[in-house]
Amino acid sequence: MSNSLTLAPAPRSEAAERVRAEVREFLAAELAAGSFTTHVDTWLSGVDPAFSRKLGERGWLGMTWPKKYGGHERSAMERYAVTEELLAAGAPVAAHWIADRQSGPNLLRYGTEAQREEILPRIAAGECFFVIGMSEPDSGSDLASIRTKATRNADGDWVVNGAKVWTSNAHASHYAITLVRTAPSDPANRHAGMSQLLIDLSLPGITVNPIRILDGGHHFNEVVFDDVVVPGNMLLGEEGNGWHQVTAELAFERSGPERFLSTYPLVAEFARRVADSGDPAGLATLGRLSARLLALRQLSLRIAAALDRGELPDIPAALVKDVGTTFEGDVIEEIRKVVDVTPSLDSPDPLGRALAEAQLHAPGYTLRGGTNEILKGIVARGLGLR
Amino acid sequence: MSTDQDLVVETVRDILAGFEPTVLTAEKPWDAGLWAALAGAGLTGVGLPEDDGGSGGELADAVAIVRTLAAGAAPVPVAEQLLVAGPALVEAGIALPPVEEPLTFALGDAVVAHASDDGDGPGRFTLTGTVTDVAWAGVARHLAVLATGPAGPVLALVDVAAVPASSAANLAGEPRGSFVLDDSAASGALLTSAQAERLRARFALARAVQLAAALERVLAWTVQYAGERQQFGRPLGKFQAIQMELAQMAGEVTAVTALTDAAVQAVEQGAVERGAVDVVLAVAAAKVRAGAAVEVVARLAHQVHGAIGFTQEYRLHHLTRRLWSWRDEAGSELHWARVLAGGLLADGPDGLWPALTRVV
Numbered sequence: 001m002s003n004s005l006t007l008a009p010a011p012r013s014e015a016a017e018r019v020r021a022e023v024r025e026f027l028a029a030e031l032a033a034g035s036f037t038t039h040v041d042t043w044l045s046g047v048d049p050a051f052s053r054k055l056g057e058r059g060w061l062g063m064t065w066p067k068k069y070g071g072h073e074r075s076a077m078e079r080y081a082v083t084e085e086l087l088a089a090g091a092p093v094a095a096h097w098i099a100d101r102q103s104g105p106n107l108l109r110y111g112t113e114a115q116r117e118e119i120l121p122r123i124a125a126g127e128c129f130f131v132i133g134m135s136e137p138d139s140g141s142d143l144a145s146i147r148t149k150a151t152r153n154a155d156g157d158w159v160v161n162g163a164k165v166w167t168s169n170a171h172a173s174h175y176a177i178t179l180v181r182t183a184p185s186d187p188a189n190r191h192a193g194m195s196q197l198l199i200d201l202s203l204p205g206i207t208v209n210p211i212r213i214l215d216g217g218h219h220f221n222e223v224v225f226d227d228v229v230v231p232g233n234m235l236l237g238e239e240g241n242g243w244h245q246v247t248a249e250l251a252f253e254r255s256g257p258e259r260f261l262s263t264y265p266l267v268a269e270f271a272r273r274v275a276d277s278g279d280p281a282g283l284a285t286l287g288r289l290s291a292r293l294l295a296l297r298q299l300s301l302r303i304a305a306a307l308d309r310g311e312l313p314d315i316p317a318a319l320v321k322d323v324g325t326t327f328e329g330d331v332i333e334e335i336r337k338v339v340d341v342t343p344s345l346d347s348p349d350p351l352g353r354a355l356a357e358a359q360l361h362a363p364g365y366t367l368r369g370g371t372n373e374i375l376k377g378i379v380a381r382g383l384g385l386r
Numbered sequence: 387m388s389t390d391q392d393l394v395v396e397t398v399r400d401i402l403a404g405f406e407p408t409v410l411t412a413e414k415p416w417d418a419g420l421w422a423a424l425a426g427a428g429l430t431g432v433g434l435p436e437d438d439g440g441s442g443g444e445l446a447d448a449v450a451i452v453r454t455l456a457a458g459a460a461p462v463p464v465a466e467q468l469l470v471a472g473p474a475l476v477e478a479g480i481a482l483p484p485v486e487e488p489l490t491f492a493l494g495d496a497v498v499a500h501a502s503d504d505g506d507g508p509g510r511f512t513l514t515g516t517v518t519d520v521a522w523a524g525v526a527r528h529l530a531v532l533a534t535g536p537a538g539p540v541l542a543l544v545d546v547a548a549v550p551a552s553s554a555a556n557l558a559g560e561p562r563g564s565f566v567l568d569d570s571a572a573s574g575a576l577l578t579s580a581q582a583e584r585l586r587a588r589f590a591l592a593r594a595v596q597l598a599a600a601l602e603r604v605l606a607w608t609v610q611y612a613g614e615r616q617q618f619g620r621p622l623g624k625f626q627a628i629q630m631e632l633a634q635m636a637g638e639v640t641a642v643t644a645l646t647d648a649a650v651q652a653v654e655q656g657a658v659e660r661g662a663v664d665v666v667l668a669v670a671a672a673k674v675r676a677g678a679a680v681e682v683v684a685r686l687a688h689q690v691h692g693a694i695g696f697t698q699e700y701r702l703h704h705l706t707r708r709l710w711s712w713r714d715e716a717g718s719e720l721h722w723a724r725v726l727a728g729g730l731l732a733d734g735p736d737g738l739w740p741a742l743t744r745v746v
Contacts, residue, residue: 005636005640006640006643009644009647009648009651020743024740084743088739264739267738268736268739271730271731271735271738272735272736274727274731275731275734283723283724283727283728284720284723284724284727285723285727286723286727286730286731287670287674287722287723287724287725287726287727287728287730288674288678288719288723290671290726290727290730290738290742291645291670291671291672291674291678291723292641292675292678293742294645294648294671294675294742294745294746295641295642295644295645295671295675296641297742297743297746298641298644298645298647298648298746299640299641299644302644319633319636319637319640322633322634322637323637323638323641326637373630376629376630376634377626377629377633379636379637380623380629380632382636383609383632383633383636384609384613385609385612385613385623385624385629385632386624386629
């Protein structure tokens with residue numbers, strides 16, 4: 001098969017297993033102390049700045065970044081183990097998730113020295129949170145059609161007008177890395193004329209309007225920019241290079257264990273039920289789900305190992321996200337076929353609650369970070385079909 | 387892959403190129419000529435120690451050979467000999483038959499083995515009972531069978547050249563007949579139940595490796611076909627609907643390959659380093675995952691190929707019919723799914739996650 005889809009197996013990392021044990025011990029203590037309760041899809045819905053600060057204190061944010069920016073110079077395999085443990089426990093990681101996963105790495109790649117020194121240590125400390133400013137009301141999968149515009153004023157600052165949507169937790173975040181048009185769209189080169197701006201969400205002219213998702217939760221927002229003056233030194237990377245930068249950012253966004261573990265707390269609850277009942281049909285379902293999950297882990301670990309080798313495996317990352325997010329939704333159907341439980345957020349049964357949370361979040365799994373149709377298109381390119 | 391392994395694979399490919407895949411029938415249940423060519427090149431002893439009559443080499447070399455032959459739909463008992471029966475006999479201290487003579491393996495849950503001497507070690511047994519679903523029954527000269535004795539599992543080796551096999555075949559026409567054994571003389575050895583479980587896992591690993599290789603090849607064939615077949619003035623592969631199907635197939639195949647590789651590695655590292663139970667669970671997971679991919683990959687491969695793929699004259703069925711069979715052989719998908727779940731929950735109701743992160 002095509003080499004662009006296949007990555008070498010990940011070597012077992014002893015360092016990763018050591019930090020995994022530390023995280024597990026920390027999480028057990030936090031759960032015992034009641035500092036959080038387990039939920040499904042907590043990297044979207046579990047905003048808890050105090051919890052994020054605790055992770056920062058322990059050195060579990062900005063793990064792979066240089067020490068001079070507050071990072072810890074650890075491997076992607078170690079970071080993988082930490083993120084995977086947090087997700088499996090259903091811990092409240094949403095506040096820092098975007099900053100740690102993609103905004104920080106984006107700043108490391110393209111930021112100025114001043115931007116890095118100013119912001120990265122705060123992200124690593126769990127004190128500075130980011131949102132993704134890509135989609136717009138009229139631009140979803142067709143990201144190149146964005147209309148949010150930034151123009152230079154006489155002082156060399158940027159004046160931004162437009163709106164971004166689906167900005168998770170913008171109401172609780174500090175910055176938005178915002179994709180804007182800095183030159184009119186050119187039909188001959190749709191990817192030209194875009195740039196990324198580092199926008200402080202407390203600037204005058206920014207309005208954050210809540211958008212509620214199916215379970216009533218407020219995570220999404222519309223962020224409206226009305227003549228917002230962004231200092232000229234807050235351009236991220238090169239003017240006109242926005243498309244390229246966004247593509248690189250998406251490779252980070254698409255490669256992690258949150259792309260198959262969003263509903264893991266439901267699987268764990270189901271496993272408890274099966275362990276108690278010994279139901280053969282439940283056991284078989286748990287076995288099948290576990291086999292799928294183990295395969296996804298291998299794929300995701302291979303990507304972490306590739307990142308450690310300095311590669312940016314965008315096509316394998318798209319493939320894992322497609323297969324992994326499909327699994328996240330399938331989990332619900334497979335489990336409900338073999339348990340006699342009615343889903344409800346108010347259920348006295350933890351399995352009923354987990355099913356309800358997973359179900360009401362389900363449409364998002366295969367949309368966020370690039371729809372599975374877009375991802376399959378990328379995989380098709382890897383197969384040499386486009 | 388090492389250079390040696392590349393060389394071995396190259397040799398297998400060269401030999402395979404001289405033999406067309408065949409539609410198997412009761413009259414022609416295997417490819418004796420291909421077997422002779424492989425045996426002549428020493429390839430039917432790879433991974434088995436030279437001291438025991440094998441050709442030497444590692445498990446990984448044997449796996450590479452099995453993968454290559456599976457992708458080529460080669461009708462010869464190499465997976466059974468190199469990955470299951472051969473290593474099991476060597477490990478149990480039972481003398482290996484000449485590697486030029488086809489050897490197979492079967493689970494003989496209904497076969498009772500009685501010691502006919504009083505030795506503690508490998509010795510003589512008599513076997514009674516029916517052994518069903520024997521891969522290559524009527525083709526293999528020797529059968530290694532996992533039987534049951536009064537003191538526990540017994541691995542026994544029977545010369546079945548003179549034993550009549552019932553004619554039965556899997557969906558691909560590969561022989562899967564039965565033998566009725568009645569006080570049949572065998573050499574054999576007692577196994578611990580853990581050894582017996584590992585042997586079952588070895589059998590499942592062989593099928594998982596074959597499944598992975600065949601799935602990869604079916605994807606490659608389908609991508610190739612979609613690039614060549616023109617409809618509405620364009621190759622099929624230019625249609626987005628077809629691209630979505632091929633991408634879905636690629637996702638399945640890539641997942642299977644990654645997990646199968648990990649299971650092979652777990653078996654290579656062995657029970658001491660990885661824990662006996664975890665090796666079995668790694669294989670169980672690979673077998674279940676590979677089996678689960680068959681539904682998607684075979685269905686979409688046929689869908690993309692259209693009617694030509696539904697004919698015996700076109701090559702696709704050589705692999706898709708094997709996929710539909712292999713996924714429930716060496717322990718059904720259901721069996722291994724339950725083994726996997728049971729093993730993952732062995733440490734209690736909260737033990738799933740620690741087990742998942744330990745197994746592979």
